[in-house]
Amino acid sequence: MWRSIQWRAGLIAGFLALSILFLVPTLVDRLPKWWTKFLPTEKINLGLDLRGGMHLLLEVETQKAVESALDKYASEIKDVLIKKDIPARQVERTPDGKISVVLPDAKANDRFSQIRAEQYGNLRVASLREQEGKFQYLLEMNPNEAKAIEESAVRQGLETIRNRVDQFGVAEPVIVPQGDKEILVQLPGIKEPQRAIELIGRTALLEFKLVDEENSLEEALKGNLPPGSEILYQKITEKDTGVVTRRPYLLKKRALMTGDVLTDARMRIKSDFNEPYVSLDFDNRGARLFDQITAENVKKRLAIVLDNNVYSAPVIQERISGGKAQISGSFTPEEASDLAIVLRAGALPAPVKIIQNVTVGPSLGQDSIDKGLRAALIGAALVVIFMAVYYGLSGLLADWALFLNIVYLMGAMASMRATLTLPGIAGIILAIGMAVDSNVLMFERIREELRLGKTVRAAVDSGYDKALFTIIDSHVTTLITAVVLFQFGTGPIKGFAVTLSLGVVINLFTALIGTKVIFDWINFKKQLKALSI
Numbered sequence: 001m002w003r004s005i006q007w008r009a010g011l012i013a014g015f016l017a018l019s020i021l022f023l024v025p026t027l028v029d030r031l032p033k034w035w036t037k038f039l040p041t042e043k044i045n046l047g048l049d050l051r052g053g054m055h056l057l058l059e060v061e062t063q064k065a066v067e068s069a070l071d072k073y074a075s076e077i078k079d080v081l082i083k084k085d086i087p088a089r090q091v092e093r094t095p096d097g098k099i100s101v102v103l104p105d106a107k108a109n110d111r112f113s114q115i116r117a118e119q120y121g122n123l124r125v126a127s128l129r130e131q132e133g134k135f136q137y138l139l140e141m142n143p144n145e146a147k148a149i150e151e152s153a154v155r156q157g158l159e160t161i162r163n164r165v166d167q168f169g170v171a172e173p174v175i176v177p178q179g180d181k182e183i184l185v186q187l188p189g190i191k192e193p194q195r196a197i198e199l200i201g202r203t204a205l206l207e208f209k210l211v212d213e214e215n216s217l218e219e220a221l222k223g224n225l226p227p228g229s230e231i232l233y234q235k236i237t238e239k240d241t242g243v244v245t246r247r248p249y250l251l252k253k254r255a256l257m258t259g260d261v262l263t264d265a266r267m268r269i270k271s272d273f274n275e276p277y278v279s280l281d282f283d284n285r286g287a288r289l290f291d292q293i294t295a296e297n298v299k300k301r302l303a304i305v306l307d308n309n310v311y312s313a314p315v316i317q318e319r320i321s322g323g324k325a326q327i328s329g330s331f332t333p334e335e336a337s338d339l340a341i342v343l344r345a346g347a348l349p350a351p352v353k354i355i356q357n358v359t360v361g362p363s364l365g366q367d368s369i370d371k372g373l374r375a376a377l378i379g380a381a382l383v384v385i386f387m388a389v390y391y392g393l394s395g396l397l398a399d400w401a402l403f404l405n406i407v408y409l410m411g412a413m414a415s416m417r418a419t420l421t422l423p424g425i426a427g428i429i430l431a432i433g434m435a436v437d438s439n440v441l442m443f444e445r446i447r448e449e450l451r452l453g454k455t456v457r458a459a460v461d462s463g464y465d466k467a468l469f470t471i472i473d474s475h476v477t478t479l480i481t482a483v484v485l486f487q488f489g490t491g492p493i494k495g496f497a498v499t500l501s502l503g504v505v506i507n508l509f510t511a512l513i514g515t516k517v518i519f520d521w522i523n524f525k526k527q528l529k530a531l532s533i
Helices: 002-027 033-038 062-083 106-119 143-168 193-201 217-221 284-296 333-345 362-391 393-415 422-451 456-488 492-514 516-525
Strands: 053-060 090-093 099-103 123-131 134-141 174-178 182-188 206-210 229-237 244-252 262-269 276-282 302-306 309-312 324-327 352-360
Touching: 002 393, 002 492, 002 516, 053 143, 053 193, 062 090, 062 099, 062 106, 062 134, 062 143, 099 106, 106 134, 134 143, 143 174, 143 182, 143 193, 143 333, 193 333, 193 352, 206 244, 217 229, 217 244, 244 302, 244 309, 262 333, 276 284, 276 333, 302 324, 362 393, 362 422, 393 422, 393 492, 393 516, 422 456, 422 492, 456 492, 456 516, 492 516
Parallel strands: 229 309
Antiparallel strands: 053 182, 053 352, 090 099, 099 134, 123 134, 174 182, 206 302, 229 244, 262 276, 276 324, 302 309
16 A cells, blocks of 8 residues: 555656656746756747737639649640651740640641640640641640649648748747638747748749850840740849849740759858858759750850749859759848758749738737736636635645646646647636546545445545546546547647647546545545545
8 A cells, every 4th residue: 555655656746846847948038058958948839829920821823833734734745846856836835824836737737636645635625726727726734633733732832831931940830721722821939020921932943044145135135035035133232232233134944954853952151252152952863964954055154043033144164963053142141041941842833922911919929828827827726715615625635636737737738849829728727627627526426425434545445436437538528529629620729629638638647646645645644534525
């Protein structure tokens, strides 16, 4: 008996010490250096409703993903026609979402018709016109494939944004889909909202394009743009004055290589000029492609383009092997770091636009914290007083279990780096009520046993045994509900589910062991003739 009491008391004390240990970083602002080296430093994170931060609602422009897929189809068809030596007057995407293919004669039409049936069966012929011996196809994408591309764009956009935010270093962000095309992003405690918006919203489409040195840039700027070329600009910021100028480039439209072959991107510092740049690493396919591009275009200029902005256009001096490249420009360390983040996380499959941007101030969060804590303290105080008055000394034991319950719960949240939200505080208050409810069930059972004339020790043992299954049943059903809420809920609902589920599990321990061990210890030391209950 005595060993059982010691074992249970040691378990309670051990959990209490651990909980306090994990709570110290949350309660103390500045920890000594020796603490950070050897002891836990995890804190309880505050949610958006308590800490303040950003609430963004983004809409994924899924139609752009479909247009991008059509552009790829058009590029593939053009390459196939060139390889098969089939002449074509035009292969391009039309503004209404179709691919226009113009063939000069019936022979080219017959050969193209066969290729389309064999390789591009998912592109339907919307119309076919013959005029003056020429054949014009308008091809459109299968509706099911278009829908699949749109759904995939939202899923990929969600994961890409999540990766960017995780690397940006925001604790416990909320990033979930909402509706068919929208993504909800909540960033608690964000200190640089504009930087976060730029990081999240950047498409990050990286392309390598050749500079068109065969045609005149001046003529192109006057409106005489050569077929297959485009004008893009590079932003140049003067370090001394901060004046921003735009330098035009005449580039080939076709991208020789894109960012989908990247494996890593890191911000580095040039040792000679102490300037930041972004170092790129390619996968095996990218390394071979970059090696081929640089070998075939020595002494030509290769522009590095991100989201239609030219970052640099260096001259290829020699063949570059090894699968590495770099992006240099007038970067600040923060700009280079953010650029590396978006390149590592990958390009968004479609642009996103912000349709709602709400900043929650910390004053509102502090007000919510104060009111929530006030409600919790008042509720706990009323429960403590009621239990002490109604159940006497036994009620004080229930209050002891309630204290353990709260400390264990907060310590568990700190160790898990869980997020405390306003609904989470409501979950804590509900857990307090359940903790008291368990003790009420056991105490009422003990009262019944005492009325039957049993000794104090026998009444206590019998009361706990008979109430055991009722308590477990009520807690397990509540835990199932909390798990379902956590699994399928979002944002504040998850915060409520976390505190409720932890509270239920901890309450089973404190109710069945935290008070019983004290009853057993008292009965072991002294045979009670009466019990204040």
